[in-house]
Amino acid sequence: MKNMASSQPVNNCKSNQVSSFTEADATQSGHLADRIFKILAWTAGIVIFVALAAVTLFLILRALPAFTGSPADRASALDALSGGRVTSFLAYVGPLLFGTVIIAGLSLLVAFPISVGIALFITHYAPRKLSTLLSSVIDLLAAIPSVVYGLWGALIVVPAITGFWAWVAHYLGWIPLFSGPVAAPARSVATVALVLAVMIVPIITSVARDICAQAPRLQQEAALALGATKWETIRLAVLPFAKSGLISASMLGLGRALGETMAVLMILSPGFSYSLHLLRASTSQTIAANIASQFPEANAMGVASLIATGLVLFLITFLVNFIARRITGKGSSK
Amino acid sequence: MSQQTSSPVQAVEQKLKSGSKPVIDFDRFRPTRSSIRARKRHNVVMTGLVVFSFLIALVPLVSVLWVSISKGLKRLNWDFLTHNMAGVVGGNPTLTGGHGGILHAIIGTLEVTAGAMVISVPIGVMCAVFLVEYAAGGRIAKAIALLVDVMSGIPSIVAGLFAFSMFATIVGPGAVNGFSGSIALSLLMIPTVVKTSEDMLRVVPNDLREAAYALGVTKQRTITKIVLRTALPGIVSGVILAIARVIGETAPLLIASGFIVSTNFNLFSGRMTTLPVYVYNEYSQGLAVCGPGADPGCVASIRMERAWAAALVLIVIVLFLNLLGRLISKVFSVEEK
Secondary structure, three states: OHHHHHHHHHHHHHHHHHOOOOHHHHHHHHHHHHHHHHHHHHHHHHHHHHHHHHHHHHHHHHHOHHHHOOHHHHHHHHHHHOOOOOOOHHHHHHHHHHHHHHHHHHHHHHHHHHHHHHHHHHHHHOOHHHHHHHHHHHHHHHOOOHHHHHHHHHHHHHHHHHHHHHHHHHHHOOOHHHOOOOOOOOOOHHHHHHHHHHHHHHHHHHHHHHHHHHOOHHHHHHHHHOOOOHHHHHHHHHHHHHHHHHHHHHHHHHHHHHHOOHHHHHHOOOOOOOOOOOOOOOOOOOHHHHHHHHHHHOOHHHHHHHHHHHHHHHHHHHHHHHHHHHHHHHHHHO | OHHHHHHHHHHHHHHHHHOOOOOOOHHHHOOOHHHHHHHHHHHHHHHHHHHHHHHHHHHHHHHHHHHHHHHHOOOOOHHHHHOOOOOOOOOOOOOOOOOOOOHHHHHHHHHHHHHHHHHHHHHHHHHHHHHHHHOOOOHHHHHHHHHHHHHHOOOHHHHHHHHHHHHHHHOOOOOOOHHHHHHHHHHHHHHHHHHHHHHHHHHOOHHHHHHHHHOOOOHHHHHHHHHHHHHHHHHHHHHHHHHHHHOOOOHHHHHHOOOOOOOOOOOOOOOOOOHHHHHHHHHHOOOOOOOOOOOOOOOOOHHHHHHHHHHHHHHHHHHHHHHHHHHHHHHHHHHHO
């Protein structure tokens, strides 16, 4: 509004001076185009807001029957979806949420140290030529579609890793986490988490690499001049600088892993429990994969329940992104 | 302990006061041999870990590429690219001698992605213009930037659910078509386009804008003829990378666009197969049955082979788009300098 008010007198003054020229019409049309363009830009900004509002609105609208429908319908739909295990929505979404979080968390646990290692290798250890090549390779790998990783995981990793898991269960079986019987073929939580880790490594690495490359050069040189070893330099001058960025990068990877559908859908043999036995068959399922697998055959009430679980997933990823934003916000303000 | 550490300091202080030069026993600060060795050992171990993490990450990544190429090439031929799946029964060969193909999936992928592009590029670029040129630094700009961030975190399957819900509410139940998939993909694409365009617009030097304003050029002209033109290579490469990201999306299309064996050219009506959904569908159907009386050309594992071949085509498309995007940004940014 202020802008408009201030531009008004200027316009008048201009048109007084220019009024004798034929250019007056041109400037008039220019101002019209100006106004239209401004409206277009504002509309685009508002569309973002409308789109998000529409996402929330339509999902809630479609999920509503899962909470307000007749209790008998709701119970029978959930009964069908869960294979006769539960009849209330909370009991239905609980194990799915557990499966989602455990698989995404495990994959992050595997992917994070490796990604930081690769990022440090690219920025601080590899020769310059090799590091630019590696950077572009990592970027390309981040673009490989998830369905390809799913295919690779299901047809290559599962048969290859079954023996390894059996070995793990044999020697580390006394830890409840790794207790048998091992799923054969290994369509278990552990395998899925490994494949998801492979998928999110390029994503975390590309962010971590950019941050590690930005670490102040002077501080690193100062550390080296004081006689610090390379690792001490990294620990003293790079990692503290990159800490908040690394955490937000890992949150980005976690968000991706939480929402990942295809790889889980294609590899995991689904289950429905709060089991922590990573190597056993049919223990867990994630929200996203559950939606994709049940959606085609669900009835109207079933679809409503699945959309409600989708809303829960949306909420979780929103929270993760929000936390990541807060952490980076804090880090950059310092 | 405290006495020991304070006494030399006191001695130095006294000597300083008396005016004579301080005599410092530097040997006291010399690191012991064992500590040096420990630090070096630590350094070697960590270097080893970093290199090891790099090598261990290479294994699966190389494996993915190698397997898709070696397995995909087996069925990737002209017949595969020019036929759809209509009339393909089990593992039996078709009349043309092939085993069905991905023509319908390629057409579907192109149409759905083009639809997503048509929706998201104008909105994304104009939104970036709004954020940088019209509302820069304001409260509205901050709010919308936050919303774009939230949008980029939407899981792809939720985008598919949204498109399905929207069409089910507006058009009626069972409205599964290609355009619904385009809507879902554009929801995933808009944040990427906004972010890259925003970065590119911010890089445009302010001098250019001020020079244009000083010449009396209107704001709209300045933005379209100067700012956007300067930022064009960056925006184009950003858009291409965004396309490369969404072209491989499977889950939203599985829900929003469905699956069909024949070719469907109409984006706005009927189910539409896309490449990623084709890969998943072939995989999920498992092995074909080739009984004792079956056709001699029957291949039991034909579906997996088709899935690998389609996956290879998908990878080639994605990598090509990526290289193209990077090339455009590289070539033109050099020219600018």
